[in-house]
Amino acid sequence: MLALAGGVGGARLAHGLARELPSGELAVVVNTGDDFEHLGLAISPDLDTVMYTLAGLADRARGWGRADESWHFMQALRDLGGDDWFNLGDRDLALHVLRGERLRQGQSLETVTADIGIRMGVQVPVAPMSSHPVRTRIQTDAGELAFQDYFVRLHCEPAVRGIRYVGAAEAQPSALLTECLAPGNLAALIVCPSNPWLSIGPMLAMPALDAWLQQPERPPVVAVSPIIAGAAVKGPAARIMADLGLPVSVIGVSEFYGDRVDGWVIDHADAALAPVLRGQGKAVYLTDALMRDEPDRARLAAEVIAFARSLARHG
Numbered sequence: 001m002l003a004l005a006g007g008v009g010g011a012r013l014a015h016g017l018a019r020e021l022p023s024g025e026l027a028v029v030v031n032t033g034d035d036f037e038h039l040g041l042a043i044s045p046d047l048d049t050v051m052y053t054l055a056g057l058a059d060r061a062r063g064w065g066r067a068d069e070s071w072h073f074m075q076a077l078r079d080l081g082g083d084d085w086f087n088l089g090d091r092d093l094a095l096h097v098l099r100g101e102r103l104r105q106g107q108s109l110e111t112v113t114a115d116i117g118i119r120m121g122v123q124v125p126v127a128p129m130s131s132h133p134v135r136t137r138i139q140t141d142a143g144e145l146a147f148q149d150y151f152v153r154l155h156c157e158p159a160v161r162g163i164r165y166v167g168a169a170e171a172q173p174s175a176l177l178t179e180c181l182a183p184g185n186l187a188a189l190i191v192c193p194s195n196p197w198l199s200i201g202p203m204l205a206m207p208a209l210d211a212w213l214q215q216p217e218r219p220p221v222v223a224v225s226p227i228i229a230g231a232a233v234k235g236p237a238a239r240i241m242a243d244l245g246l247p248v249s250v251i252g253v254s255e256f257y258g259d260r261v262d263g264w265v266i267d268h269a270d271a272a273l274a275p276v277l278r279g280q281g282k283a284v285y286l287t288d289a290l291m292r293d294e295p296d297r298a299r300l301a302a303e304v305i306a307f308a309r310s311l312a313r314h315g
């Protein structure tokens with residue numbers, strides 16, 4: 001199975017899927033639209049969040065960055081008048097320094113990611129959507145912003161008027177993604193509960209993935225709703241939906257994903273919306289969609305896997 005994942009929510013379901021599927025049966029492809037150069041470092045936040053989470057190194061509360069972190073670098077940076085709006089923990093820093101050095105030596109982002117994953121003890125194949133740069137840019141009333149400027153420096157405050165995925169149309173899919181999309185290789189594709197516009201959108205904008213999704217005959221695609229009872233579990237998804245004039249519910253997300261998704265996993269709190277989704281021809285699975293802890297991640301993952309397999313059997 002292929003899981004498409006972005007930030008924290010995606011990483012958590014990917015962790016559950018990794019616990020429920022033998023490693024040969026799962027691949028995780030991650031958004032790189034949030035990547036940026038900062039202080040001379042090559043930073044890939046979603047790749048790092050997924051890898052730290054799969055390796056059991058992620059900070060539980062924050063969701064991003066590492067647990068047991070210290071912040072001496074940030075304090076010294078601040079004392080020297082450096083840009084301190086993007087927090088880089090001392091242990092996390094090593095990863096960004098190493099990745100930047102290897103990219104400068106000419107290694108691809110996919111190769112660097114695979115090597116680092118092995119060193120971290122990540123058991124599941126994880127790759128970027130592409131080794132070619134894709135950058136999510138946020139159009140606001142105050143002009144167009146680079147992703148991290150919107151998300152972190154400005155705390156998602158500017159109203160979103162549009163989103164561009166610069167480079168996605170030209171980006172060559174990673175080898176792992178290409179392998180997953182090859183005929184007969186995939187039992188199902190899982191769209192993790194990441195931000196649809198910020199984390200999944202950049203991947204859907206890649207022609208290779210879009211073409212695969214548009215095939216009349218293809219393995220089932222199951223999406224786990226990132227919106228529960230009209231609110232995002234984490235992050236700005238609900239705000240963005242309101243800014244874009246979409247219904248702030250799984251219906252709004254379903255409008256964005258359209259026919260790419262065959263089955264929706266939604267929370268019991270949204271049971272009233274199930275008939276609307278079924279009216280759109282979607283299969284719907286109702287459950288407790290919130291992942292509070294690791295057992296929750298495994299439970300939800302097991303339900304998603306069974307749901308996807310049921311769609312594969314019944315077409």
Ligand code: FO1
Nearest residue numbers: 007008034044045048064065085086087152
């Ligand atoms: N998110 C924040 O809200 N504030 C930060 O200072 C911050 C630092 C950071 C450092 C490394 C990393 O991998 C992620 C970090 N994030 C931070 C999260 C990141 O901006 C988001 O996780 C993604 O870009 C969107 O999912």
